[in-house]
Amino acid sequence: MSSLKKIAARRAELDELAEALAKQLAEVDAEREELAVAERVLRRLYEQEAEAATAGQEAGAPQRVQVAGRSVLKVPHRGEVADASALPVDYQRMLKIVQVAGGPVMVKDVGAELGVEVAVPGRLEPLRGKLSKLADRGWLHKLPNGTFTTRP
Secondary structure (H helix, E strand, O other): OOHHHHHHHHHHHHHHHHHHHHHHHHHHHHHHHHHHHHHHHHHHHHHHHHHHHHOOOOOOOOEEEEEOOEEEEEOOOHHHOOOHHHOOHHHHHHHHHHHHHOOOEOHHHHHHHHOOOOOOOOOOHHHHHHHHHHHHOOOEEEOOOOOEEEOO
16 A cells, blocks of 8 residues: 555544544533533522521422522422422322322323313323422332322
8 A cells, every 4th residue: 555545544534533523522512511501500599599598488388499580489309308398289289199099190190180181282291291390309200101109
């Protein structure tokens, strides 16, 4: 193989490597951006919690916090509070429905109990999100088939 062919082959290898590294760098930069946003949101939430604590807000009461300029209810993790009374009222009702069922419950069944129009497409998605949030925070258990049960 001539020297020029060897140089051309090596240059092609390096071009491929440079392209792969550029793609990897772009992915790293995107993840760093996401982490920076998450860090800002968490700092804001921690600051609001500290302000609420110094203002003498009742520890067990559901808290409203600002996220992206919107006021939202904070759903605490199960280990952070003594009982479900710290949850917002809507979440307490959902938790109670699942507890009364005594077994796996589908989102549409919870929706029917709450008076949501279960036949209308898209009406259950916000409810599914709230039930998933309860599962993420340790209040419920989400089964692989999409149903929810209580945690012991």
